[in-house]
Amino acid sequence: MNPNATVLLTTARTRLRAFGIEDIDNLFALDSDPEVMRFISKGENTPRSLIEAKILPRWLELYRDPQPYGFWAIELIASGAFIGWVHLRTDRISPPELELGYRLHTAAWGRGLATECARAIIAMAFETRLSNFISARTLAENLASQSVMQKCGLSFREEFLYSTELLPGWTDTERRAVKYGISRAEWMRRASSRGI
Secondary structure (H helix, E strand, O other): OOOOOOEEEEOOOEEEEEOOHHHHHHHHHHOOOOOOOHHHHOOOOOOHHHHHHHHHHHHHHHOOOOOOOEEEEEEEOOOOOEEEEEEEEEOOOOOOOEEEEEEEOHHHOOOOHHHHHHHHHHHHHHHOOOOOEEEEEEEOOOHHHHHHHHHOOOEEEEEEEOOOOOOOOOOHHHHEEEEEEEEHHHHHHHHHHOOO
16 A cells, blocks of 8 residues: 555445555556456456556546545555455436446455445445435446445436447447436435444
């Protein structure tokens, strides 16, 4: 971990910190796993040059916003290992909603880490009144991602097709996607019932 990196929050097992230019190799390794990229690019990796020239600079620019929007690196507290990222940003399809997203190394799958981080960032957003609604989307075939959404309290909202501009060359069946979401009022009712 960069000792000067901004830490957004910590959970029982992880720390969510700001990305830095030194994370290019971390991101390239993450996006080079065909299983990680299966529902994003049909398993194709993200070129390192694209991460370095466009993706990471765009993410770093998001930190200029005084609100804690953007992409946050997930590190294991015990080892400091980078295991992926979680994001919270203005929803590109339905502003002013906030959009939740996450991407983790396969070695971190099945351990509840995506759920742990997503729950924490949702709680932060609602507790600080950043938004009244948080949504998340994934391909209809991506049942593991939908499971994380459900465990975080998000419920099914609608089915839709991602645009051909976003997924060029994909068939209608492949572009079939789902949206889940939760309102601040819903989250507060559930938090109250759990005694949070």
